[in-house]
Amino acid sequence: MQKTPVVCIAAMLCCLLWGSAFPVIKIGYDILGISAGDYASQILFAGLRFTAAGIMAVFFGSILAGKFLIPQKESLIKISVLSLFQTVLQYLFFYIGLAHTTGTKGSIINSLGSFFAVIAAVVAGLEKNTLSKIAGCVLGFSGAVLVNLTGSEMNTHISFFGEGFIAFSAFAYAVSSILIKKYSEYENTVVLSGYQFIFGGAVMIVSGTAMGGAVSGIGMKSAALIFYLAFASAAAYTLWGILLKYNDVSRVAVFGFMMPVFGCFLSVIILKESLAELGVKGILALILVSMGIFIINKKSRGNFYEGKNDTCKGI
Numbered sequence: 285m286q287k288t289p290v291v292c293i294a295a296m297l298c299c300l301l302w303g304s305a306f307p308v309i310k311i312g313y314d315i316l317g318i319s320a321g322d323y324a325s326q327i328l329f330a331g332l333r334f335t336a337a338g339i340m341a342v343f344f345g346s347i348l349a350g351k352f353l354i355p356q357k358e359s360l361i362k363i364s365v366l367s368l369f370q371t372v373l374q375y376l377f378f379y380i381g382l383a384h385t386t387g388t389k390g391s392i393i394n395s396l397g398s399f400f401a402v403i404a405a406v407v408a409g410l411e412k413n414t415l416s417k418i419a420g421c422v423l424g425f426s427g428a429v430l431v432n433l434t435g436s437e438m439n440t441h442i443s444f445f446g447e448g449f450i451a452f453s454a455f456a457y458a459v460s461s462i463l464i465k466k467y468s469e470y471e472n473t474v475v476l477s478g479y480q481f482i483f484g485g486a487v488m489i490v491s492g493t494a495m496g497g498a499v500s501g502i503g504m505k506s507a508a509l510i511f512y513l514a515f516a517s518a519a520a521y522t523l524w525g526i527l528l529k530y531n532d533v534s535r536v537a538v539f540g541f542m543m544p545v546f547g548c549f550l551s552v553i554i555l556k557e558s559l560a561e562l563g564v565k566g567i568l569a570l571i572l573v574s575m576g577i578f579i580i581n582k583k584s585r586g587n588f589y590e591g592k593n594d595t596c597k598g599i
Contacts, residue, residue, distance in 0.1 A: 285526060285527060285530040286530050291527060291539075292539070294523055294526075294527055295524070295527060295539035295542075296539060296542055297520075297523065298520040298523055298524045298527075298539075299539060299542040299543040299545075299546055300542075300546050301516040301517075301519060301520040302516065302517075302520050302543050302546075302547075303391065303542070303543050303544070303545070303546025303547035303548075303550055304516060304546065304547075304550050304554075305513060305516055305517075305547075306382065306390055306391045306394075306547040306548075306550065306551050307547075307550050307551045307553075307554040307555045308509060308512065308513060308516075308554070309329075309379065309382055309513065310382065310383075310551075310555060311509065311554070311555070312329060312506070312509050312510070312513070313326075313329075313383060315501050315505055315506050315509060316329060316499040316500060316501050316502075316506055317499070317500040317501050318383070318499065319383075320383040320384055321383075322497070323380050323495070323497075324492050324493075324495035324496050324497030324498075325492065325497040325498055325499060326379040326380055326383055326492075326497075327376060327379065327380075327488050327491055327492035327495065327497060328488070328489060328492030328493060328497035328498070328499060329379065329492075329497075329499060329510075330375045330376070330378075330379040330485075330488050330492075331484075331485045331486065331487070331488030331489035331490075331491075331492055332485070332489060332499075332510055333485070333510055333513045333514050333517070334371050334375065334481045334482075334484055334485035334488065334514070334517070335481070335482055335485030335486055335489060336485070336510065336511065336514035336518075337481050337485070337513075337514040337515075337517035337518045338477075338478050338479060338480070338481025338482030338483075338484075338485055338518075339478075339482060339514075340514055340515060340517075340518030340519070341474060341477055341478035341481060341517075341518040341521055341522060342474070342475075342478035342479065342482070343518075344474075344518060344519070344522040345472075345474030345475070345478055345522065348474075348522070348526075349472075349474075353472065353474060353475050353478070354475075355475050355479050359471055359475065359476070362463075362467045362471060362476065363475075363476060363479045363480045363483060364480075364483060365463065366460060366463050366464065366467065366476060366477075366480045367479075367480035367481075367483045367484035367487070368484070369456045369457075369459045369460040369463060370456070370457070370460035370463070370464075370477075370480055370484065371480055371481055371483075371484025371485065371487075371488070372484045372487055372488060373452075373453075373456040374453050374456035374457050374460060375453070375484075375488070376453075376488065377449040377450070377452040377453035377456065378394070378449070378450065378453035380445060380449050381445065381446055381447070381448070381449030381450035381452075381453060382446075382450065383446075384443045384445045384446030384449070385443060385446035385447050385450065386551065386555075389446075389447060389450075390446075390447075390450050390547070390551075391543075391544045391546075391547025391548045391551065392427060392428055392544050392547075392548060392569055392570060392573055393428050393447055393450040393451055393454065394450050394453065394454055394544070394547070395424065395427075395428070395454075395543065395544035395573050395577065396424060396425065396428050396451060396454040396455075397453070397454035397455070397457035397458055397461075398424065398576075398577050398580070399420065399421045399424040399425065399576065399580075400454055400455050400457070400458030401457070401458040401461040401462070402417050402420070402421060402580055403421065403458070404458045404459060404461070404462050405461075405462060405465070408462050416579050416580060417580055419576075419579055420575075420576040420577065420578075420579040420580035421576065421580075422576070423572045423573070423575050423576030423579065424572070424573050424576035424577065426569075426572050426576075427568075427569040427570065427571070427572030427573035427576065428451075428569070428573065430568060430569040430572065464476065464477075474522070477521055478518075481517070481518075542574075544570060544573050544574065544577075545570055545574060548570055
């Protein structure tokens with residue numbers, strides 16, 4: 285797990301799995317008969333996915349640990365707080381937002397979570413601010429703004445419930461990153477993540493159902509889709525965690541710039557979102573976001589794979 289080819293392939297696979305969620309979720313809306321304005325059903329759909337993902341994560345983690353992972357009583361409060369930001373708030377905003385924007389825009393704007401995490405880490409006193417972090421944040425925000433520009437005018441079709449909610453989701457992710465950073469010093473990361481998925485997913489299922497949410501078209505196709513989304517979250521998280529266990533954080537995190545790239549282009553391929561609609565500015569936005577993430581994760585002396593980690597550890 286420390287050989288460069290293995291690290292590269294495994295990290296890229298994680299980003300591919302996470303990026304594929306953008307178009308697959310939108311396909312799920314069609315299969316399950318969930319409209320853009322049906323927030324209750326969107327929350328219910330998300331709850332089903334993450335409850336299953338949590339069960340899978342705990343299952344995978346238990347196999348790796350050689351024992352069944354059970355949270356301690358003193359860990360339940362941490363799991364609840366983490367669940368509020370990492371699952372409930374992040375994916376409540378994400379699922380509703382994605383129903384009101386394209387997969388391409390959603391994947392780019394969602395990448396702001398990496399930059400929000402950098403800012404949050406500096407504000408929380410966990411990281412020192414650097415010129416490379418400032419440059420990375422500027423590039424990332426520039427890419428997110430650029431993808432919403434048409435000509436010299438701001439796109440009048442920007443939606444608060446679309447692009448706005450995706451941005452809120454990214455902020456919730458940043459807060460959860462800080463919480464994981466603090467909690468994982470004393471807690472098993474798989475236990476924290478797996479059980480917060482289960483707890484958060486259950487809350488979303490109950491909330492979505494209480495609000496009148498429902499899913500139709502239940503069958504083999506929809507079950508396979510939910511299983512894939514759950515597997516993508518659980519498998520990617522588990523594999524990413526193994527890579528972080530055996531390598532410096534920066535060595536693994538530098539590959540994260542591929543997630544918005546995969547999300548954008550998989551949306552074009554799977555959802556048939558036209559490259560013309562994405563446009564030259566969309567491609568440039570992807571480049572800016574990717575450069576920003578790359579710069580933030582890059583070693584200060586330009587070497588990715590040697591020496592101690594001196595980059596942002598909150599991502």
